[in-house]
Amino acid sequence: MSMGGMSMSVNKDRKLFMELPTPRILVGGLNLGEHDPNTPALVAVSYPSHYEAQAVAQYLLSIQNGVVPFESSPNVCAGDTAIKVNISPKPIPNKGYLCQIMAKTVPTHLTYCFYIASYVTEEEFDVFCSFYDIADHYIFTVAHQDNLLLEAINLIKYTVNRRGV
Secondary structure (H helix, E strand, C coil): CEECCEEEEECCCCCEEEECCCCEEEEEECCCCCCCCCCCEEEEEEECCHHHHHHHHHHHHHHCCCECCCCCCCCEEECCCCEEEEECCCCECCCEEEEEEEECCCCCCCCCCEEEEEEECHHHHHHHHHHHHHHCCEEEEEEECCEECCCCCEEEECCCECCCC
């Protein structure tokens, strides 16, 4: 049985369970145009529905703690430390690198107010690293499928945690 992107089924033990469409993490490079001298790396959380993506973008923009460097672009923020990106140091065979995005509104709390994890391929990770090594920063945003919502949230970030996860 399918309901608007969700599927419901009964397993062999006659228990009902739902498969919800899950967000995934995109990593790579962001081409801002042919004349862009410094193509940044990209990390984005991609949601199956535009509504979910827009809601998460608004929430993450409200909890980030960076500064707004351009008065004309209130969705562009730099120096945020509330939202963290972790990428495992080694790939897991047949899965890739585990990428985690997490956020705390109160740094002393043990729990996260936002958490998502998914695997990214070695090829995607290599592309991300090549741009990150050159630009020394990356853009964090939210996407609806593969369409980036840069107009909703556009965080310029500088740190990726590569310690074991």
